[in-house]
Amino acid sequence: MELFFYLVVVQSFSEGAPSGTCLTMFPKHDLAEKMSTTCPFTIRLSSETYTPSQEITVFIEGSAEKTFKGFQIRAHRVKGDTETIMGTFTDFPDEYLKTLSCFGELHNMLTHKDAVDKGNLTLTWKAPDVPVGDLVFTATILTTFAEFWGDEKSDVLVDTSGTANLGDLEKMHNQMHPDIDFVGTCGKTKGCVLFPRHCMGDDCLAAVSFHTHDDYVHFEMMAKAEGYVSVGFSDDKLMGDDETLSCTAQDLRVTVQRGYNPALYNDRQYTVGVVNMTTVQKDGYIYCRFARPIVMPPLVSVNYTSDPPTPITQTFDLSKDWYLFLAWGYTFADTDVMGKHIELPLVTGDRVSLSSTTVYRGSIMSKWLQAHGCLTVIAWMLLVGLGTVVARHYRQGIGAKMARGQKRWFQFHRWLVGLAAVFTSVSFILIFVKLGGWSEYVTVHAYLGIAIMAATVLQALGGLIRPSPTSKMRPVFNWLHRTLGKLTHAATAAEIYFAFQVPLFPDAMRKFGFIVFLVWVVTQLFWEIVMEIRSRQSKKSSAADYEVSYNVKIEEKSAEKTNRVANVILLLYILNITGITVAGLCAILLF
Template sequence: MAVQLIMDVIGYSDQYKSLTLVAHDDRPFIGVIMNVHVADTDDLVGRFLSYSDNKTKTGSCSGDSMNYITHANNLAVTKMEVTWVAPEEEIGDVTFRATFMELFDLFWINVKTDLISKLPLSAPVKDKEGDDQTITCTYAKGKSTFQYGINVIEQNYRQSKRGRLTQMTTSYRDGSLYCSFTMPIVMNATDESGRTVTYDLHNPYHVMLAWGRLHEGTDVITKHDELPIQSINKIHFDAVEIHRATALPLITRIHGILMLTAWILFVGVATVVARHYRPMYPAKLVCGTKVWFQIHRFTAITVFIFTAVSFVIIFFKVDGLSDHVGVHSWLGIAVMSCVCLQMIGGLLRPSPDNRVRPVFNYLHWGIGKSAQILADMSFYDCENPSALIGQEVFHKIRKNASKSSEELRHYCISSDS
């Protein structure tokens, strides 16, 4: 008799798993014991939630409750269905093991499934990514592992196909981990919905490298320590070439440069001029308006153009909004909305003697300050190096702007007189 463990899917990401224990040719069995182990260990994990009351019961081992299931009587059956629930914490790959008994002197031991991934893992995803093939090498306490998976948006799903990797070697020297392996030219990966993606290395791909830590006592990866680096160009795997890599793609760098220039340089100039330089050159007009207002208007329009261009290019890069939009994206949308309101308000600005002019002034000031605060918050939420540099420059400008602008204002007024 051949006995099998049949699962509803091969890989999964939810905590609950339904299994069917079935015998070929409808031959009955009278006994069974089954449990779930962390891959390549004897550690039992999880618990069995539901089972056939008339045939099976749960038991406790190693202090945990309901972590194995066994027969409650010697009634003969040809199929059993059970549900297992995984622990809440990450534990990596697991395997289901069972022993079946047809007769008291005829039984099968160590019937098991392939390695199963218990839960989706944190993965280094910083750009618009999806359907990325991943190969992970880990090392902890003298033990190394290789893992094969697929990145979908912001999650990595480990597969049970690591065996297709061959010639795997690792070494850990002077704080550095060295890994090498051989993989097939064509490999598949399946996400949590059961969708299969095929990777064919006859085609060029970008290559990304990320590094980080493991959850204590496991081979489960945590979020990467730093921004992953990605090859600037797609790599042809049948060629021997030297490639450059960067942690920030060109479009992302352009987005950051435009935003930093707009909200540190031009917003700073527009604010300081409107606040401190109105008395400057009181008798001079440029195109019919005072000098300070022309500078203020020019810098404000520049902020709008830079913000709009930056917003549009990054919006197209990430293919619009998705279910996984982060705080930084929402802050950017809010900033863009405020800038648009400011531009509309500038076009509809009432004359100085209009009775609604005070209302306009308060709204103009309030929306402008809100935009500055939101932009500042977006710098803090962004996890790339250009944003960190921007934060430092931003605070230094804020710290010295008042003193410097006052000195410059006095100089300009004295020179004009």
Template sequence: MGSDSVIDCVMTGGVVSVQHSYNSEGYQNQLILPRLGLGNGAGSFEDGIFTCAFSRQTVVPSQDKVYDLNSAWHVLFAHGRAQSGLKLPHGSNDVLASRRPIDFGATKPTKSTTLPTTTPTTTTELWTTIAHKTTIIPVAASSKPITVDPAQCGKTQGCYHPCVTDTHCDFAVSWTSHKDGIDFRLKATLSGVGDKWVAIGFSDDEEMGGDYVLECVSKDGDIRVFQSYNYGKRNRRLPDPHLGIRDSSASIIDGVFECNFTRDKVVNGDEKIFDLEKDWHLLYAYGNAVEGKKQPHSYTNLPKASAQAIDLQSYEDISGVSSRILLKVHGCLMVFAWVCAASIGIIAARYYKPLWPHQRACGQMIWFQIHRFCMILAFVACISGFVIIFVEIKGYSEIVGSNFHKAHPILGIIVTALAVLNPIMALFRPHPGTSKRSVFNWAHWIVGTGSHMLGILTIFSGVGLNKVHVPGYVTYILIGYVVYQVLIAFILEIHQYVANKKEFSSSSTANKRHGQYLYEMQGKPYGSTRPPAIPLDIEPPFSNMKKAMLGTHVLIILAFAMIVGLIIAIS
């Protein structure tokens, strides 16, 4: 033992990987570009028998520690234990050596032989199963920009990229079509340390969900190509993640992650491996990897989608990405309508009628003007958002997802109908003091409160849709909003109860004032020319506290609406 070229089969977590190492003169073993020249690796451990099979290039250029198999060599066999993917030293009796050098070229099988393999499953995925070459050069302090060649893109190859100019690209995907396959090249500028992944998805629309994915994933610096599928927002590797993939190679040079491979145009045996002779929207995404598996991409690096379906048989230069501007405007308007404007308007009408009794704004009581102004804003925002989404999706659209999310369009239509109905009811409201006024008040309250609650529920269903790409934590922000809304209503109910109790105990006419002017909107009862029974400049107890609570409520509601709206806008 000493100065030996070694090929290791190492099992980690039930997965066998094949790699190169070298025994120095001092009996020290170290990895050397682990999988350079290796391919078709597979292995298993069943009934105490460890099986490992692989192929190796006869000559591996520019690597003198990977020996030329055209020469004859003594073969050494050793085994031992491994921990976390690293070999532990073997025992003194765990090494066997051939008595004479073996000429590998002299082995001429008389019949075809098949290397033993194992079939990958959804829970066990082989890392080394295809011929592959990885080149690793340490990341420089600043990554080089990705460039696209205008002489090639759209002429000799197809390209998809977001480049503003030829030298300002975060990523670039190129492809070349030939008779039975398509050669892909993925390039991305990645920052940070640790293993990474880049991937392209193939979708029949611009949103994530039901997509076929080709992914390049690094593990301990080595990069492999796999296939997976997006089940909604969750991605899972296919049972045979290398089916139809060949001729892969990859490199990381100065922070630029490059991955090249060929995929057969049509692959039989798995319906989730899409037919590349059809047109697809391309999705691009990247993120961190752990132990050879993709970790979810961050919400600041959401997938980019091509604005049009791409014919991979032609050489198009696709330089734009789908912005979803109208979708974002729709979301922001609905958040403003129901999280912000409706919340303030309903609180003002429910709890602030007795306040500012001697003050008017444009001839109307303060609470009524606040209520009307906020509800007009909510109405305008809701109608605008409703029209915009129909323009964006070009009509009514069925949604793929859970039943709750599928209900989003229906809920939106109902909410918009209620938003239109309530102001129409207000136009025909009976005069204060008439017999039908109480019927209107109850109907107005039920429609208004119902539309507000249903509007918030519709927003919950909307932020969970795949197409909007909104981070999952927005749901928790909305839950916080609902909790706060219930809390402020509870506090105001307690405040009103305490104030009424104090007022009723100190004034025999308080009950009359509350009953007579509960829905007064013009400073005096309709048709009355007599002065009010109680001076209107007398406010209920603790009114200053209640005014301060309204100001605080407005600020908190604005904060909720701005945070959710900003997340929708930048996602």
């Protein structure tokens, strides 16, 4: 039997690697990948064989001039249950090393406790009290923040007992032609969560189906992703304190993983108990199938403030209803280590019963984020656009008629842009209050949003203090008001463009949003050009009619004809821009 030791250099925590890296042993330093060159350090063992409770000396050796700052090392089986960490570290240089108690087992992993340069190390490891099979030591070694070697292994440590228990971890399968069907089963024999809202199954960007049988919940998942797809079970709609089940695929390296989200990150847990595991990557999608017991051994973390450290357990019973999360993303090169998902995860709108055959939907955006986007789209695609053309091109005709002491065009303009200002203000306040900070992904969009809010306030104040029609400053005010309005409208177009380019959104949403944006800009410019041409022709026609005839009836008929044409153009514009606004809302609400 064979036992391997793994040495892994992990996140460059000056006080040692966090306990959440017990299985991944992978530092996520600014997305740094592990080195592909030969590791300058080796793991040597004092013996080629072992018996229960035997102590083995482990040597970490390198050239005299080469040192490292951080590392992790553990032992596990070569075959069978290769996840469970074996044995304990009993002696080591404790001035700059310390043990971790992974999954409640004391001192079963070793890591650094400071950032001091380290050279050759001599460690003592004690084998389990019972035969567990051949083992190997695995390590990660980190020399700088961005330079590390992972999956470095010792020679096999052979179990000579001949009576070893290899554990119950089920083998993964890589099925080249998945027969996962969402169209024919969702809502009929299985419950499903489908994304986006308008998809029906095979055309979805991400989906998970589930049904219960023989004390197991059977899952099938798929997502358009380059590395993994993951489902989470949560008591609320916020990430943190959730169990996850994830499928990873990178070439022929496939896994199903169980994990726990303590906060905005994932700690990998033991998968023992999950069965019927199949994962495949095909045509840019990841497909997988597995079954999880309805009640499974609890997730284990460790309280290091107690002496000795004590385990903390949490149980996720799938007979209860949970909010489901769906997330997808990348894995680091040549590993099954999941990176932080860039795109926002799907969250179901309601709690999900995993024993039902209901088709559930959800959104990647919370209600307040959807409200922020919808208010902006309605305000600037519809209300400001309409308010602008009314003020510019419809001061004559029906717009020139008086109502309550003011011309109708002015009343329409004031109410439209006033409502737009209210929508903009609410949208601005929502995003700042709810987001609670500045996001690295939306910097340009956010800067434009602040500028637009400031311009909106200036426009509103200008409307309150505008000079009288007889004032010498009135022409100056009109020019400034119109110019600032146009510039703000253009800035909002840029803001909406950058909003739909935020990498937090899936590619399909960004493409749909860009198409809507492009159609809106072209349509707005087209109709403003049409209205400008009509206005100028109308003025020329009115002047010509006045020169050739003093007949009032002829002038009235000409004006009526001009107004009818203008009204038809306005109606077509309203229908056109309303349709585009609805499309903009769909780009937000369907995802």
